[in-house]
Amino acid sequence: xxxxxxxxxxxxxxxxxxxxxxxxxxxxxxxxxxxxxxxxxxxxxxxxxxxxxxxxxxxxxxxxxxxxxxxxxxxxxxxxxxxxxxxxxxxxxxxxxxxxxxxxxxxxxxxxxxxxxxxxxxxxxxxxxxxxxxxxxxxxxxxxxxxxxxxxxxxxxxxxxxxxxxxxxxxxxxxxxxxxxxxxxxxxxxxxxxxxxxxxxxxxxxxxxxxxxxx
Amino acid sequence: xxxxxxxxxxxxxxxxxxxxxxxxxxxxxxxxxxxxxxxxxxxxxxxxxxxxxxxxxxxxxxxxxxxxxxxxxxxxxxxxxxxxxxxxxxxxxxxxxxxxxxxxxxxxxxxxxxxxxxxxxxxxxxxxxxxxxxxxxxxxxxxxxxxxxxxxxxxxxxxxxxxxxxxxxxxxxxxxxxxxxxxxxxxxxxxxx
Numbered sequence: 001x002x003x004x005x006x007x008x009x010x011x012x013x014x015x016x017x018x019x020x021x022x023x024x025x026x027x028x029x030x031x032x033x034x035x036x037x038x039x040x041x042x043x044x045x046x047x048x049x050x051x052x053x054x055x056x057x058x059x060x061x062x063x064x065x066x067x068x069x070x071x072x073x074x075x076x077x078x079x080x081x082x083x084x085x086x087x088x089x090x091x092x093x094x095x096x097x098x099x100x101x102x103x104x105x106x107x108x109x110x111x112x113x114x115x116x117x118x119x120x121x122x123x124x125x126x127x128x129x130x131x132x133x134x135x136x137x138x139x140x141x142x143x144x145x146x147x148x149x150x151x152x153x154x155x156x157x158x159x160x161x162x163x164x165x166x167x168x169x170x171x172x173x174x175x176x177x178x179x180x181x182x183x184x185x186x187x188x189x190x191x192x193x194x195x196x197x198x199x200x201x202x203x204x205x206x207x208x209x210x211x212x213x214x215x
Numbered sequence: 216x217x218x219x220x221x222x223x224x225x226x227x228x229x230x231x232x233x234x235x236x237x238x239x240x241x242x243x244x245x246x247x248x249x250x251x252x253x254x255x256x257x258x259x260x261x262x263x264x265x266x267x268x269x270x271x272x273x274x275x276x277x278x279x280x281x282x283x284x285x286x287x288x289x290x291x292x293x294x295x296x297x298x299x300x301x302x303x304x305x306x307x308x309x310x311x312x313x314x315x316x317x318x319x320x321x322x323x324x325x326x327x328x329x330x331x332x333x334x335x336x337x338x339x340x341x342x343x344x345x346x347x348x349x350x351x352x353x354x355x356x357x358x359x360x361x362x363x364x365x366x367x368x369x370x371x372x373x374x375x376x377x378x379x380x381x382x383x384x385x386x387x388x389x390x391x392x393x394x395x396x397x398x399x400x401x402x403x404x405x406x407x408x
Binding site: 077 | 236237238240246324325329333334341383394401
């Protein structure tokens with residue numbers, strides 16, 4: 001839950017890229033975990049969920065930052081939540097209109113985007129303090145990072161749990177699917193494995209940086 | 216409504232479809248406040264209380280929204296009710312036990328964004344539960360949440376003493392533990408017929 005409070009003035013591209021890699025909402029900040037684990041049993045579900053969340057994040061960031069000067073401090077959280085809930089309702093009906101089947105497979109988790117801590121977290125920590133333009137970039141970056149992380153998880157779980165990717169079989173017929181990966185427990189294991197990978201990359205990098213300092 | 220079906224509803228919400236370990240709802244407090252056993256227990260109690268109140272409110276709201284034919288307001292009104300219930304609980308805890316208030320810290324207002332509570336309200340309206348069923352369902356879900364939180368807190372307290380590589384410390388090892396617990400809870404699936 002460590003949110004980097006140092007919002008130093010940075011260039012536009014930094015604002016965009018930090019969400020994708022340096023402050024990746026899932027692998028680094030560990031925010032908004034519930035949908036991450038629940039709907040990533042296939043890559044398709046993961047992508048749909050990622051796009052829906054990214055849309056809500058972007059829109060709520062824009063609206064929250066554009067009204068940051070009028071909303072009194074005491075009622076800001078309630079206001080943010082109501083803004084978010086409005087956009088989630090929009091997305092809910094939108095997905096129903098595009099594909100009823102997809103709406104069924106995501107189920108209640110579309111409505112649950114409202115309580116995704118990532119969105120409220122960005123509204124509170126970033127959008128309520130920054131200009132519309134910066135919040136827009138932040139929203140796109142964070143949304144992209146979130147999508148990417150969901151795809152990573154969904155891809156791995158579908159690959160090992162079903163032996164396919166986006167419904168297309170990847171391994172030969174003799175592949176024995178790891179049933180555990182599509183079960184709830186598999187979600188925890190897959191995420192743990194990804195976090196380990198990211199920890200490891202971070203550690204290797206910092207060790208290398210130290211070595212370079214010595215030299 | 217006979218007794219057995221209410222009991223099976225309770226077991227179903229508590230064990231078979233445990234909100235945390237099977238539905239993945241309320242993962243944030245599950246990872247955040249599960250470091251110490253007493254805090255976890257109290258957090259569980261607070262969440263159960265909010266669940267109960269918001270479940271009753273959600274039942275009323277749903278009936279009202281059906282009456283005025285405005286289903287699109289469901290999400291917005293649910294979240295508003297939950298937010299105000301949490302505010303109430305927060306004030307109550309602050310008065311009764313300032314120590315607990317400090318221990319729960321940021322996670323108390325974050326109950327608002329605890330998906331388990333909104334999830335509960337949505338599930339019960341989707342499945343069209345009656346008033347008594349709603350209460351039983353909320354109690355079961357709360358008990359299940361508390362159980363999962365207490366179990367993981369106990370495991371993490373033991374883990375503090377165990378030797379673990381630096382690399383896996385923190386969230387990663389907790390997730391592996393949660394995965395193992397989730398596997399165990401799958402065994403309860405045999406309870407339902």
